[in-house]
Amino acid sequence: MYGSDGRFDPTIGMGSGSLHGLYQWVPTQAHIDAHLPWIFKRGIDVQIGQMYGIMGAEGTPAQARPFYTFNYASDYIVPFETVGILATMHLTRHMDWILGIDAGNSTTFGASGNNNKPKGYFGFAWNKLLDGKLDVHAIGHFGPQGNNGPSITSAEGWVSSGLGKAANHLMQYNGDIMATYHVNDKMTVSVNGTYLHDDGLREDAYGVSTYFSYAFHPWLTLNARGEIFRDNTGGIIAEYSSFNSFTQAISNKPYPYYVAPPTTYGELTVGVTYKPEFINKKLALGGFIIRPEVRLDKSLNGTHPFNQAGTVDNPVVNNGTNNMFWFSCDATWAF
Numbered sequence: 001m002y003g004s005d006g007r008f009d010p011t012i013g014m015g016s017g018s019l020h021g022l023y024q025w026v027p028t029q030a031h032i033d034a035h036l037p038w039i040f041k042r043g044i045d046v047q048i049g050q051m052y053g054i055m056g057a058e059g060t061p062a063q064a065r066p067f068y069t070f071n072y073a074s075d076y077i078v079p080f081e082t083v084g085i086l087a088t089m090h091l092t093r094h095m096d097w098i099l100g101i102d103a104g105n106s107t108t109f110g111a112s113g114n115n116n117k118p119k120g121y122f123g124f125a126w127n128k129l130l131d132g133k134l135d136v137h138a139i140g141h142f143g144p145q146g147n148n149g150p151s152i153t154s155a156e157g158w159v160s161s162g163l164g165k166a167a168n169h170l171m172q173y174n175g176d177i178m179a180t181y182h183v184n185d186k187m188t189v190s191v192n193g194t195y196l197h198d199d200g201l202r203e204d205a206y207g208v209s210t211y212f213s214y215a216f217h218p219w220l221t222l223n224a225r226g227e228i229f230r231d232n233t234g235g236i237i238a239e240y241s242s243f244n245s246f247t248q249a250i251s252n253k254p255y256p257y258y259v260a261p262p263t264t265y266g267e268l269t270v271g272v273t274y275k276p277e278f279i280n281k282k283l284a285l286g287g288f289i290i291r292p293e294v295r296l297d298k299s300l301n302g303t304h305p306f307n308q309a310g311t312v313d314n315p316v317v318n319n320g321t322n323n324m325f326w327f328s329c330d331a332t333w334a335f
Helices: 004-008 072-076 164-168 245-250 277-282
Strands: 030-036 044-052 081-090 095-102 120-128 134-144 171-182 187-198 203-217 220-231 238-240 257-259 263-274 287-299 323-334
Touching (some): 004 245, 072 187
Antiparallel strands (some): 044 081, 095 120
């Protein structure tokens, strides 16, 4: 991936830090997939290499989510990229067991790893229950995620989050439960609950998102999302205020940032997915999609976390607005 979003999706040790401006490039997928007809009647699917995270309701690729913008949980508290092995064991026609081992969120092994201990996935997925209408998954990602380097403060006051040897045993717990019910051929409702607790950073956050989708026509779908998300310590929802802040943060290098006090966030997003038939069918130029949306974010506990002006001397600020209204639109072309 190349562009201004690349600076928020690096994997340490895979080209990280090679560019330093607004536009950066990052590798996002490099894996080998295999279906192994072993042990179980329906076999085992295995992925080895660098992979997108499998938790949350919204994926990194544009068409892996219903909106241009992310919900809070998928943007802040689930793994973006992992490097390792992931196995999906098909226990029955409707039930899968998910098991994986990896280097951690957005990092690799060895000198580029954040600490010396492995991490991994454990979970189950149930598919096409209730006459094919219900899909459910419950997945966790566990392991020490902190950096075992020293804590550093730069001359400008920027900080890093090294934990020394303690990083090898201070755990991070990340859990995700999602249920999707296909009411009929046109209407789908989903509920997604996500949780994060980090022993090393002493932070926790959790949220619930609901989704509604209704296809008026094969070429026009209405999407709605509502979310309540709690940043219980104020350290999760962060503004990485330089082009390299996020890369430096997960590399245990000093970085500028600012955050709000502990906040309960609410967001409501409504949009449509439009597939112009003239382009997609008559001209047969692939799959072209346009997605306009409107979104309202609001602090539900009286803080002012939006549109802030942070400073190095005071990274915890509350001088912004109580809510934020925005309009967004994206277009994708798959061919």
